Amino acid sequence: MSAPAIPLGARLRRSPGLVGLKREGAVAPVLAFVLFFVIYVAINPELLTRFQLQTAANLVAPLALVALAQLLIVLVGGIDISVAAVMSLTNVVFATQLESASPLVAGVLAVAVGMGCGLFNGLLSAYGRLPVIAVTLASSFIFGALATEVLDRPGGAVSEGVTLATSGELAPYVPVALVWVLVAAALLWLLLQKTSLGRHIYGAGSNAEGMRAAGLNDRAAQLTAFVLAGGLVALGAILLAGSTATGDPKSGDPYLLNAIAAVALAGASFTGGRGSVVGTICAAAILGLVGNVLFFAGVDSYWQYVVGSVIIVAVVGIPVVVRRLSARVKGASA
Amino acid sequence: MSTVAAPPRPGTDTDGDAQHRLTEALRRVPAAAWPLVVFALLFLIGGIVRPNLLTLEALWSTAAFAMIVAIASSGQTLAVIQGGIDLSVPNTVTLSALTFLSAVDGLGAFGAFVAAIAAGAVVGLVNGTIIAKLSLSPIVTTIAMNGFLFGVVLLTFDFSQLTDIPRFASDITSAKIAFLGTEVAAVVPVGLGLLLALQALLSWTGWGRALFLVGAAPDVARLAGQPVDRIRITAYMLSGALAAFAGIVIVGFYAQTSTGMGAPYLLGSVAAVVVGGASIFGGRGSMIGTLGGALVLGQVATLVAVANLGVNIQQLIYGVIILFVVALYGRRARA
Numbered sequence: 211m212s213a214p215a216i217p218l219g220a221r222l223r224r225s226p227g228l229v230g231l232k233r234e235g236a237v238a239p240v241l242a243f244v245l246f247f248v249i250y251v252a253i254n255p256e257l258l259t260r261f262q263l264q265t266a267a268n269l270v271a272p273l274a275l276v277a278l279a280q281l282l283i284v285l286v287g288g289i290d291i292s293v294a295a296v297m298s299l300t301n302v303v304f305a306t307q308l309e310s311a312s313p314l315v316a317g318v319l320a321v322a323v324g325m326g327c328g329l330f331n332g333l334l335s336a337y338g339r340l341p342v343i344a345v346t347l348a349s350s351f352i353f354g355a356l357a358t359e360v361l362d363r364p365g366g367a368v369s370e371g372v373t374l375a376t377s378g379e380l381a382p383y384v385p386v387a388l389v390w391v392l393v394a395a396a397l398l399w400l401l402l403q404k405t406s407l408g409r410h411i412y413g414a415g416s417n418a419e420g421m422r423a424a425g426l427n428d429r430a431a432q433l434t435a436f437v438l439a440g441g442l443v444a445l446g447a448i449l450l451a452g453s454t455a456t457g458d459p460k461s462g463d464p465y466l467l468n469a470i471a472a473v474a475l476a477g478a479s480f481t482g483g484r485g486s487v488v489g490t491i492c493a494a495a496i497l498g499l500v501g502n503v504l505f506f507a508g509v510d511s512y513w514q515y516v517v518g519s520v521i522i523v524a525v526v527g528i529p530v531v532v533r534r535l536s537a538r539v540k541g542a543s544a
Numbered sequence: 545m546s547t548v549a550a551p552p553r554p555g556t557d558t559d560g561d562a563q564h565r566l567t568e569a570l571r572r573v574p575a576a577a578w579p580l581v582v583f584a585l586l587f588l589i590g591g592i593v594r595p596n597l598l599t600l601e602a603l604w605s606t607a608a609f610a611m612i613v614a615i616a617s618s619g620q621t622l623a624v625i626q627g628g629i630d631l632s633v634p635n636t637v638t639l640s641a642l643t644f645l646s647a648v649d650g651l652g653a654f655g656a657f658v659a660a661i662a663a664g665a666v667v668g669l670v671n672g673t674i675i676a677k678l679s680l681s682p683i684v685t686t687i688a689m690n691g692f693l694f695g696v697v698l699l700t701f702d703f704s705q706l707t708d709i710p711r712f713a714s715d716i717t718s719a720k721i722a723f724l725g726t727e728v729a730a731v732v733p734v735g736l737g738l739l740l741a742l743q744a745l746l747s748w749t750g751w752g753r754a755l756f757l758v759g760a761a762p763d764v765a766r767l768a769g770q771p772v773d774r775i776r777i778t779a780y781m782l783s784g785a786l787a788a789f790a791g792i793v794i795v796g797f798y799a800q801t802s803t804g805m806g807a808p809y810l811l812g813s814v815a816a817v818v819v820g821g822a823s824i825f826g827g828r829g830s831m832i833g834t835l836g837g838a839l840v841l842g843q844v845a846t847l848v849a850v851a852n853l854g855v856n857i858q859q860l861i862y863g864v865i866i867l868f869v870v871a872l873y874g875r876r877a878r879a
Binding site: 289291334338340341343344345347348349350351352354355356358359466467470471474480510512513514515516517518519520522523526527530531 | 631674678679680681683684685687688689690691692694695696698699810811814815818824825855856857858859860862863864865866867870871
């Protein structure tokens with residue numbers, strides 16, 4: 211593609227991957243992740259041992275999947291308050307179904323329930339034309355009530371086999387949870403980038419009017435995003451049930467704000483149409499592991515909340531400040 | 545797609561005219577009154593099912609619970625009206641309650657009260673400045689703030705030492721006041737006074753009117769010469785201060801503290817605001833509406849408890865009510 215005369219730096223800057231990341235606002239979170247990873251390994255080289263890789267993967271995986279689900283909703287221009295409740299619900303459905311059904315059946319059921327929740331939200335938002343945030347606020351009460359109805363206290367029957375299949379090791383140094391996340395992320399990336407449905411999902415968030423004018427169905431795209439998001443949340447809930455070896459009707463609660471925070475950290479636009487799968491995974495890894503890094507650095511782990519929020523505001527805010535300043539400098543020189 | 549229906553001319557069609565007059569009359573009812581009407585209906589239904597629910601005592605007990613939710617949602621109402629949202633309410637509540645308790649020994653009750661409110665206002669100032677000046681999304685900013693405050697609360701306060709609830713806090717909340725031969729918790733008149741004052745601020749001051757304009761059409765507000773950033777920042781400051789006040793009220797009324805004491809008010813405050821008829825996109829809302837919303841949710845909780853249906857059913861009904869209200873008010877204007 212590039213002529214040999216073009217210097218390496220310029221060629222890199224024009225490479226499709228980097229252009230894509232830039233357009234989707236994911237450069238800052240990817241850089242932040244690289245920096246974060248270097249600091250982590252410098253403080254604690256033990257991360258690269260089998261056991262710690264596995265623990266870290268189990269910590270990050272559910273958040274990454276829920277964050278990907280939230281990303282889908284943010285892409286179509288909404289924000290999903292109900293992810294926490296859907297996560298709790300699918301988590302307890304999976305854990306209780308294991309009492310009688312095989313892990314596969316229980317897993318499929320949980321994903322189906324998750325997609326059903328997505329369908330409910332999606333129908334009301336896309337076809338009922340109600341604001342997404344209000345619909346999902348309402349449904350989070352409903353799904354949360356259903357979760358406690360299914361299982362009112364931590365329990366269920368998560369067997370050792372399930373735990374191994376969701377949070378063990380596929381091969382030495384390859385945590386299963388990481389594989390699940392990467393497979394889901396890769397499929398989602400292919401869907402979003404390489405299929406027309408994926409482009410419609412971006413389009414529904416950035417320019418629904420334009421889509422309709424072009425004769426495309428923005429509502430169907432929005433509905434699909436909701437259903438897929440429900441499935442992703444369920445997958446996250448299954449991994450969480452596996453790694454904690456229990457079902458818990460409150461297990462989703464911490465993920466509500468964290469998933470939104472991860473999507474924000476990923477540089478996604480909350481007005482829709484902009485956001486990246488790669489950036490979201492990087493962001494979830496950062497937020498999921500802040501506590502670990504501080505622990506190994508000998509800092510009170512309560513600092514993780516402070517540091518996490520400062521990272522979010524810094525990574526999201528610094529590009530804004532830089533853009534403003536550079537605009538001002540250019541304006542002054544012009 | 546949409547056809548513009550010409551309004552029927554007065555006097556041309558008597559049948560349609562009567563209907564028109566009815567819808568017009570209904571439209572004239574202030575939006576904030578509807579939640580109160582629904583509450584009154586629910587209160588009567590409760591009375592039909594259980595006559596002892598149709599007493600002043602029953603009203604006061606629901607009102608006390610609802611008033612706490614309404615106070616915690618008052619700041620949220622301001623944030624929503626100006627076109628944002630404040631998801632840092634939960635940990636602002638916790639921060640303020642604990643600041644109040646730990647400052648009482650050094651500063652006295654009133655000094656501690658001022659310190660706690662000031663802490664909330666500072667939280668709001670930071671929120672508002674980041675949102676207005678850096679144009680970060682309000683959801684992201686306040687979520688980050690909520691996380692930040694959680695860390696601050698965990699790192700700063702020693703929970704085991706904060707068990708004494710000062711008289712001042714219970715005097716303005718759980719202390720009983722004789723009224724018409726019944727006893728009402730002090731939080732009801734205190735909250736009512738606060739909400740009416742805030743409603744007056746919204747309805748009758750330039751700042752209050754500008755808040756609605758900033759929420760409905762920020763560009764228009766800017767063109768009209770309104771200091772949009774300053775209005776936003778003061779709204780978040782007031783929201784933080786009100787959440788802080790709610791923290792003192794909550795610790796005074798329930799007389800206990802925990803790291804999660806503010807958590808129910810994350811979705812609870814937004815729910816009360818939405819059921820109160822505010823638009824989640826800004827530009828519409830009222831304190832009286834929010835109070836009505838909190839009363840409706842509170843009366844549902846009372847009815848569910850009396851019918852012995854359990855918290856799950858209560859939450860389920862909350863969800864259905866929110867959906868119903870959103871379906872009534874919240875249709876997006878454009879198709």
